Amino acid sequence: MTLDELKPGSSAIIAVVGGEGALRRRLLDMGLTPKTRVTVRKVAPMGDPIELFLRSYVLTIRKDDAANIELVEGSVEKAVKK
Amino acid sequence: MSLLFALAGNQNSGKTTLFNRLTGSNQHVGNFPGVTVEKKEGPVKKHPEAVVVDLPGIYSLSPYTSEEIVTRDFVLQEHPDGIINIVDATNIERNLYLSLQLIELGIPMVIALNMMDEVRASGNSIKVKELSAELGIPIVPISAGKNEGIDELIDTAIRVASQKQKPLKYDFCEGEVHKAIHAIAHIVSDQAAEAGLPLRFTATKLVEGDEPTRNLLKLDEDQKHIIDHIVEDMESELGTDREAALADMRYTFIEKACAACVIKHQETREQLRSEKIDAVLTSKFWGIPIFIGIMFFIFWVTFTLLGEPLQNLMDKGIQLFTDGLASLMEMAKISDWLQRLVIDGICAGVGSVLSFLPIIVLLFFFLSLLEDSGYMARVAFVMDKLLRKIGLSGRSFVPMLIGFGCSVPAIMSARTLSSERDRKMTILLTPFMSCSAKLPIYGMIIMAFFPTHRALIMISVYLIGILVAILSGLLLKSTVFKGNPVPFVMELPAYRIPSPRSVLLLMWEKAKDFLRKAFTIIFMAAIVIWFLQSFDLRLNMVTDSSASILAQIGNLIAPLFTPIGFHDWRASTALITGITAKETVVSTLTVLTGAATDAQLAEILGTIFTPLSAYAFLVFTVLYMPCVAAFAASKRELGSWKGAILTSLYQTGAAYVVATIVYQVGRLFIH
CATH class of the missing domain: 1.10.287.1770 (Helix Hairpins)
Known part of the structure; x- marks a missing residue:
């Protein structure tokens, strides 16, 4: 599953951050690194972008960009194994 | 011994507040060379030997955005004696990510651990000594908003820098x-x-x-x-x-x-509060209506409730000043041409622009409230989808909206955008939003040609402006600003009550900026236009404005407007004087036609334009280059004459093309 598919209110662990260049680097820099737990808080009124909660702060990214982030549900251990 | 400090940190970490605390109001604002990235510097209060430079708010030293590159270049080339790294204690993990990269630069460094008051008030705590040992650099807990810990921060920074005490650790890896x-x-x-x-x-x-x-x-x-x-x-x-x-x-x-x-036992009170506020302000149902409501309120207060009376007051003040000056010069028997230069040229020209000062200051008051409270980021979140297609992000929405009021503060407010590309594009596109100074022009043309279709004409003119902005955005996205836009990965900071100090400082800063423009570029432009209006080619003063150099120029360029449907030196002259301030188009046409009443003006306009060409004239005035004040603002924000001139050429070119299309296509239908 990818981050854009995660339902508002639910959370999961990041497995892989895909994409390339400036965007991918920005996602990593902002703390969206593998093994990090991220919650989708809500979707903007027009259906995009989405609001995330991670590392005790709130971040917003576009759905297209969120599609580059693969998730595992459940615990950190599972993410490491993958 | 003089010391140079770099102030670095994430966006929303309280960096501007800390910078204001460190330097007081003694700041110099400019741009980093070659880019539209703001550079602020000033001496540290009570320590004139120490100068601090405020670097752009960044999250990493990656090589992608101009803000990050400017920061790297500054630190690597200017060799500051010390780095003051501000870290938001309520969001410490992500903030320390930049700190680790700064430490690697091997420059004496101190961390200013900001918002410690919020951490403590929420029952959480940070073991500062232990963290300092982990990182190998001194950490001073502060609250920039409450002015706590600032003196200790300054002392520590000066000590570390003068003793050249480099970070003790570089190894954060395994x-x-x-x-x-x-x-x-x-x-x-x-x-x-x-x-x-x-x-x-x-x-x-x-x-x-x-x-x-x-x-x-x-x-x-x-x-x-x-x-x-x-x-x-x-x-x-x-x-x-x-x-x-x-x-x-x-x-x-x-x-x-x-x-x-x-x-950490719980999120801070500010974070919990923000979540509740956002449950309303960015909700699916209320998000957009509330935003529209807030903007309407801002415009109503700025233009109707306070702006109009203040503007009238300002006009009266300028009038009193001008009259006083006129009688003084009369008494001193100063030569006639000099009197006319001062009164008709400088006082009238600068005065008409100066009367916009209250509106600009008021708009900046609201803009800084939106920005400092954290709401501006929410607007970007709510409106992002609309602007994405033209290659911008939601961050540009408010500057563009302010453009409907006045292009000057709109262009100036583009500075808060976090990417250079977005700033440039926003500065270029904002003047297409029809500003309030153009209303008298619409009023004049509607009165003369379309008295029964007022609303239709107004709405269509505004829509043409927006449409041209959208088309220009699409065009620029795939040409000049080709390549990947800076990703829209934006923090939504916790809502905070803006500090009155920061708001006042920003208003003062922008007012100063505008006044400086009024007395430099606008001053010059007023003199030039006055000269062209008052002299003929033999440099004799003219009594009949139709003999002036300006009229000659108007005559010369009048044929250019034939494709748009009007070929009259008075119309082209009015377009030139409109560059000083848009409402001047009306006064110039009135003066040049010699009309004494509105009815007379309407009648004479009827001989210059057909209804179709009058409409094409309107379209041209909406789109062509903005007034000198807005031009000066874009020159300042873009940091180059070239950028500002190219921008104006583009806007005027777009005006010419679109007005021509309107007239020529219109002719196919109307005979």
């Missing part, structure tokens, strides 16, 4: 990354020294795959090969790529350090 960094450091130590780069920073950036750093080093083919090999080994051992490996390395270290030093 395992494979550690091996790779050390191996590469070993290989490139000579080249790094030669290039004047800190070794640890260089090695880490090479592992990370940082092109600019690699290009600065004079590496031979063998070395490049070995470096690539080391990195490939590391990647295959870790099962991940170099950029992810380093981000992971930094965050892993930070997580460990925070687990040991940060005691």
